[in-house]
Amino acid sequence: MTASANAKLPTMAQVTWRANDDLVRRVQAVAASEGLSMNELMTRVLSIATDSDERDPAAVRLRERLRAAGMLASWAPTSPAPPDAADLDRARAAAGTGTKLADIVSAQRR
Numbered sequence: 001m002t003a004s005a006n007a008k009l010p011t012m013a014q015v016t017w018r019a020n021d022d023l024v025r026r027v028q029a030v031a032a033s034e035g036l037s038m039n040e041l042m043t044r045v046l047s048i049a050t051d052s053d054e055r056d057p058a059a060v061r062l063r064e065r066l067r068a069a070g071m072l073a074s075w076a077p078t079s080p081a082p083p084d085a086a087d088l089d090r091a092r093a094a095a096g097t098g099t100k101l102a103d104i105v106s107a108q109r110r
Contacts, residue, residue, distance in 0.1 A: 017042070 019027075031041040048059040049066055066072040083091075 027038055027041065031038045034041060036044070045062065048054050048062050049072060052063070054060075054063070063072060
């Protein structure tokens with residue numbers, strides 16, 4: 001696979017979930033009844049709970065249940081604050097004043 005193809009693949013994290021045996025059995029049963037793995041079911045539920053753009057009827061029903069229980073996530077991604085103008089001016093002034101990379105590489109090759 002090429003580097004450009006790899007860049008398009010979504011990253012995946014692995015999460016460990018601790019729950020009592022009864023809850024795990026219930027989740028397994030629901031997943032099996034839906035023809036899903038536990039991972040697929042939990043990913044779907046968490047996605048619905050955190051993504052208000054999901055519009056299918058099952059997603060809407062689940063969101064309503066979570067909202068009624070006070071468990072619906074309400075967050076919005078935030079962008080970092082822009083840098084302070086003075087910090088930006090200092091960075092601009094310092095840019096390009098250090099030792100050139102070519103000089104460092106040449107010195108290490110001697």
